[in-house]
Amino acid sequence: MDCCAPSNNTGAARTDCPSCGEKGKNIQLITLKSLLKASALEKIEPENSYGFCSNSVCSTVYFSMNHLQTFAESDLKVPVYQKNPSMNVPVCYCFDWTRDRLLQAAGTHQQPAKQIKVHVQAGRCGCELNNPQGACCLGNVNVFLGGLNKG
Ligand SMILES: [Zn+2]
Incomplete structure (x- = not known):
């Protein structure tokens, strides 16, 4: 606008x-x-x-x-992902995936990004109410997981 x-x-x-x-x-x-x-x-x-x-x-x-x-x-x-580097801050607010939980799921067969995507596609997320950025978290989740894979 x-x-x-x-x-x-x-x-x-x-x-x-x-x-x-x-x-x-x-x-x-x-x-x-x-x-x-x-x-x-x-x-x-x-x-x-x-x-x-x-x-x-x-x-x-x-x-x-x-x-x-x-x-x-x-x-x-709530803590704000973009402003707060703590491990217990959510990356996905709707389904409560903190940095810590994502880190623990990485390397297992849980595939958090895939799980979140399924919920998003099913219309279960409420990003405008839960996430301080007011929009879907998937981009942040993928960037965070991508950073883990590189490091
Ligand atoms: Zn500013």
């Missing part, structure tokens, strides 16, 4: 993160409503558009596209 609009217009929806300047991803309000703690939820302005910053070195998770609000990982009920 608004990808061609000049970004220096006051009041224009800006998809760049106000904290790090990287381009964020438009996020549905339902994801913020589902994952923000009450103290942060009380501050959202539903008429605003919000973005998600996936930059791992930036502390901002969500920002309003008028650049007046930012929310950090501590404002969310």
Whole structure:
């Protein structure tokens, strides 16, 4: 949305993160409503558009596209995969595959990526409610598993 609009217009929806300047991803309000703690939820302005910053070195998770609000990982009920390197952080939020669980499944016959894909295709996932990025985790799962295979 608004990808061609000049970004220096006051009041224009800006998809760049106000904290790090990287381009964020438009996020549905339902994801913020589902994952923000009450103290942060009380501050959202539903008429605003919000973005998600996936930059791992930036502390901002969500920002309003008028650049007046930012929310950090501590404002969310769950740890954020992109911001938190802990092994007990979910990569797949819907089916509870943490980095640790994926690591343990690697080298067994469990094939987590395949399992997750089956559930996704069956329409069982709720990424917009469970995953802070508001979208399917499969890309992250494959990148994580791919990194394991290389290392
Ligand atoms: Zn950022």
